[in-house]
Amino acid sequence: MTLPIDKILQSLESVKRTGTGKWQTRCPAHDDRRPSLSVRETEDGTVLLHCFAGCGAQEITSALGLGLADLFPGDRYSVTNAKPMRRTVDYKSALLGIHTEAVVVASAAVALANGEELDDSGVERLLTAEQRISDAISVAGGAL
Ligand SMILES: [Zn+2]
Structure with a gap:
């Protein structure tokens, strides 16, 4: 089974590792001249994508020919979706x-x-x- 992080990193170009479980690269979802996409791997293997220009994870994964489910290990995505959304409570x-x-x-x-x-x-x-x-x-x- 391919880990989500491997799948994502393989699809991206010129990825630079910036720390443990952290990478920086050019965002595939917009005309990116400097690396504005940060990629993080969480402890459970989920990949977090953050584009400083504001592209969403959906846009970024589809620019790579992938889907949101590819960011989650195993069937985590469907399990996550099945659970009711939890609001952050202040x-x-x-x-x-x-x-x-x-x-x-x-x-x-x-x-x-x-x-x-x-x-x-x-x-x-x-x-x-x-x-x-x-x-x-x-x-x-x-x-x-
Ligand atoms: Zn972007």
């Missing part, structure tokens, strides 16, 4: 957002404890707080 922002909503709820609790009444917009704001916290949970991949 947990810090999510937690800060939840904290803001907690402050809103706490101030309402203090107001109520002091005998104040919540008007419609106050109630509305508390419902919004609950909604925003639910949204944060679903962004983090959780279900209620």
Whole structure:
């Protein structure tokens, strides 16, 4: 079985090795005068392509007569595709957002404890707080 990295490196011209698992070459997908394509091999054998001019992996592989699946070892590509896409979650922002909503709820609790009444917009704001916290949970991949 040919490794993805071998397949890619064989198809490219004048590849220069720049480090362990790293290469630099001219991008086949655009009129490249200096080497703007960086090629990396990850630990699991997947090949990462990055063109500094902005060509996508799809364009680069097809310029080589290959497909995106050729960047992945074995049947990894189909397995990868079968899995639901995971969104990158910014947990810090999510937690800060939840904290803001907690402050809103706490101030309402203090107001109520002091005998104040919540008007419609106050109630509305508390419902919004609950909604925003639910949204944060679903962004983090959780279900209620
Ligand atoms: Zn390019």
